[in-house]
Amino acid sequence: MxxxxxxxxxxxxxxxxxxxxxxxxxxxxxxxxxxxxxxxxxxxxxxxxxxxxxxxxxxxxxxxxxxxxxxxxxxxxxxxxxxxxxxxxxxxxxxxxxxxxxxxxxxxxxxxxxxxxxxxxxxxxxxxxxxxxxxxxxxxxxxxxxxxxxxxxxxxxxxxxxxxxxxxxxxxxxxxxxxxxxxxxxxxxxxxxxxxxxxAPRFVPRLAPHFTAWSTAAIVHGDRRAIVIGAGLAGSAACQRLVQRGWSVDLIESHTAPAQQASGNSAGIFMPLLSRDDNPASRLSRSAYLFALQVWRRLGGIGTAFTGAACGVLQIARDAGHADGQQQLAEFWRYPADYAQWLDQAAASRLAGHPVSAGGWYFPAGGWVQPRSLCQAMLDGCGNRLQTHFGQRAALLEREQDGWLIRDQHGTEIASAPVVILANACDARHFTQAEELPLSAIRGQITYIEAGQVPAIAPVLCGEAYLTPAYEGMCSAGASYDEDMQETLRQDSQDDNLARLANILPGWQAGALPLAGRVGFRCVARDRLPLIGALPDKTGACAVREPKLKDLARFPGLYSLLGYASRGLIWAPLAAELLVSQLNGEPLPIEADLAAALDPARFLLKKQRLSKLPHQ
Incomplete structure (x- = not known):
């Protein structure tokens, strides 16, 4: 005792x-x-x-x-x-x-x-x-x-x-x-x-808190069956977190294997975002980064359960002015060394194993991961509670009395359940219920470079471009931000990747490299933050004159995990945990104002508020 x-x-x-x-x-x-x-x-x-x-x-x-x-x-x-x-x-x-x-x-x-x-x-x-x-x-x-x-x-x-x-x-x-x-x-x-x-409340009326995430009014689902559409990082993480909480899941993916679109890159880097004012984007990235590290350890570890390396990430400043600002940020926040360290140019060059153009932030727990192997590891851990439907396209989303029915392009039923989670990036807009979500696809071309043609760096190097250490004789560099939808490799995108990489590696010249790499399309929301939670129903009635997020009508049982942009690796675990916590009526893993900042209804709320402003 x-x-x-x-x-x-x-x-x-x-x-x-x-x-x-x-x-x-x-x-x-x-x-x-x-x-x-x-x-x-x-x-x-x-x-x-x-x-x-x-x-x-x-x-x-x-x-x-x-x-x-x-x-x-x-x-x-x-x-x-x-x-x-x-x-x-x-x-x-x-x-x-x-x-x-x-x-x-x-x-x-x-x-x-x-x-x-x-x-x-x-x-x-x-x-x-x-x-x-x-x-x-x-x-x-x-x-x-x-x-x-x-x-x-x-x-x-x-x-x-x-x-x-x-x-x-x-x-x-x-x-x-x-x-x-x-x-x-x-x-x-x-x-x-x-x-x-x-x-035993009987003294005064209850008041709503200042920040109210929609989850405070969410319906807790007793029938724990869900359909996840999309088998990339977002969908795979959703399956893993749902199954861990005792849910049974049907996973629908139009490709014949997981992680074939934006999550199919050979390497993705993971690190947090820092800012002087510690704004919501920085706070969210910190929570997502640290939560991802924990979930990956529980899966079995980077380089063991899935391909990658926690080799650290070195983020190089853009120029001398940017370096001065980052130095001031370091002195202001004094982050613990196991989270982030500011290094001057000489120290950063020693760590990189090659001269770099400026000082930079070193994230010792950061590194790179092969997203496809991570998706497979998350799905493999789901056991018999996961039923996969690969090579089947979810074309139609129909509301039934007690749930949702998913049909393919021929009208054939694929699966039905009380809960549906859209984790299929910009393809989610093909459904009528999600067609007005402010999502766009941003083209990203990655360049593959043979190990002998680029400096043998120790950590991941990033800044205006990034470079991963060699894996199986190949490094990844990139990635471009293009506004077109061309799916094939382009020389101008590769040239831009290599030029930006040369700017942070003084003395290195790319030379004539063969056109090699991969093209993917990032799903990006208008405000660069993900859309996590219950989808709004713009046709639903709202009896409140000045509504808050919790007052907006939602499609019952329809949720999204969308808009991860370039940070899908770290976003996927936290976003899935946040959504599953909402579904189960559990305490949320992040602050209420941050959960509200991710609510898919935030754009509809803003639109409604602007429509009520007096015209000038």
């Missing part, structure tokens, strides 16, 4: 509440060094009647170090194996939401790093129990406590330490009823005592 100093008192034990449940969600306001987490994990793991899945949402101002975790784990022998598993998945110390899978993905931890009150407002979840035993919550504005009522399910429990009158009243107004409410909210609770409450 674990001693009381690191556990809740026995009469507030969570075990009776999570037993025989499909899912249980716990929000901890003060992760600290992880002692309460280890205690909860062990208690849950040792309970034969535990919930099938435990979501542990943890707020922390800054990430605990591995040393802190190790010290906490040393207190009890039983925690050593827990620490080892957690340590292997621990993220770099960067802000934002971090989703971590433990114990065969039955335990899902979401670390929320940053200001607690701000993070609290960004949570999309239905919380069964709140644990507020540390001091972090006492630094929040009292009004922030009302958010707990918006997150709580009926009869959610609240254990809170150091409760004073103003905070108690705020929680009561939010709908929490305390065991000792008869004392009229006196300050008899001391810093060491725990006040206990249950959520």
């Amino acid at each position: 674990i001693p009381n100093p690191v556990t809740l008192p026995t009469d507030t034990d969570l075990a009776p509440h999570w037993r025989e449940r499909d899912s249980f969600v716990l929000l901890d306001s003060d992760f600290g060094s992880g002692e309460h987490f280890f205690a909860t994990w062990q208690a849950w793991r040792d309970d034969p009647h535990r919930s099938r899945q435990l979501h542990y949402l943890a707020l922390l101002p800054q990430l605990a170090t591995l040393h802190d975790l190790e010290k906490a784990a040393e207190k009890f022998l039983e925690w050593q194996t827990l620490y080892a598993e957690l340590c292997a998945a621990w993220p770099p110390a960067v802000p934002g939401f971090h989703r971590i899978f433990l114990q065969h993905e039955q335990l899902v931890m979401t670390l929320m790093i940053g200001d607690g009150a701000a993070c609290l407002r960004q949570i999309v979840a239905k919380v069964d129990a709140f644990r507020m035993l540390g001091r972090n919550w006492q630094t929040w504005p009292v009004a922030a406590l009302s958010t707990l009522g918006k997150l709580a399910v009926q009869h959610a429990s609240l254990d809170i330490r150091g409760l004073e009158t103003a905070a108690r009243k705020q929680l009561q107004q939010a709908g929490f009823v305390f065991e000792n409410d008869a004392d009229n909210g006196s300050d008899s609770d001391t810093e060491l005592n725990i006040s206990r409450a249950c959520f």
Whole structure:
């Protein structure tokens, strides 16, 4: 038995509440060094009647170090194996939401790093129990406590330490009823005592949070059958995440094998995007990059379960002015070395193994992956819950009473299910339900270069162009951004690729190289962000005068994973996780405002708002 100093008192034990449940969600306001987490994990793991899945949402101002975790784990022998598993998945110390899978993905931890009150407002979840035993919550504005009522399910429990009158009243107004409410909210609770409450909303109306992802109102699908259209990175990742959550999936692909279009390139590079203002695109790329690394480790690892190498990525500045700006960015953010390092020109050249034109960012966990092999690895892991339909074109999408029916170009039924996920890039617009999505195809030509004709670089090199280390005697360089739809190789695109590569490799001349490479078409949205979630129905009625995303009509059971542009490798796992979390009614893996930024209805909402503006 674990001693009381690191556990809740026995009469507030969570075990009776999570037993025989499909899912249980716990929000901890003060992760600290992880002692309460280890205690909860062990208690849950040792309970034969535990919930099938435990979501542990943890707020922390800054990430605990591995040393802190190790010290906490040393207190009890039983925690050593827990620490080892957690340590292997621990993220770099960067802000934002971090989703971590433990114990065969039955335990899902979401670390929320940053200001607690701000993070609290960004949570999309239905919380069964709140644990507020540390001091972090006492630094929040009292009004922030009302958010707990918006997150709580009926009869959610609240254990809170150091409760004073103003905070108690705020929680009561939010709908929490305390065991000792008869004392009229006196300050008899001391810093060491725990006040206990249950959520039973009957005091004030519930208010919607400022940022509301549509998933807060999503229908949780009890019939867990889905059709995924498209077997590239987006569709393969969707199959993998769905099956992991117990769904049965039909995968429809017009080609005879996976990853034959944009996902069919010989190599794709993966790294995050940095910015001085840490804008939504940078925050999303950080979350996607780190989540992808975790999912790939769980698949078996880069270079083992699928082809590629975590050899690092070196991103070279465009010119001296750009380098100065990036140097200032590095001094401002001071990223941890395991995430990103700024190197001057000399250091960057040494790392590259060849002179480079400027300093650059080094991402030590970055690298390259062969997308086709990754798609195959994700699909292979799905087992008999996945039924594939290769060489069949989904031409018609029909709504039935309880779901959707997919027919081919001859009108023959391929599959039916309550849920359909469009993961077929710009081809999705062939369906009437998606024809107005603002997606466009951008041509990208990659150049193949024999290893002896290009410098033998150590990491992936990128900037205005990219170059991968040799694999099976060949390097990939590129890629062009062309506005035409020519599917065959063009000399001018190859010349442009080589010229941009020569700009970042001083002294290297491409010479006369044979025309070799591959053409693919990126699916790009108008604002360069993916479209993840339920598709809007523009013909549906909206009774709200000034609607938000959650108020717009949606096609029931129809979802999209589209618009990954040039970052499909890192987008695919996170986007699939976000969508499956919405389908299952689980806590979202990212902040509410970021989920809203990816909502496919955002363009329709903007159009409706512009139409209501007075004409000039």
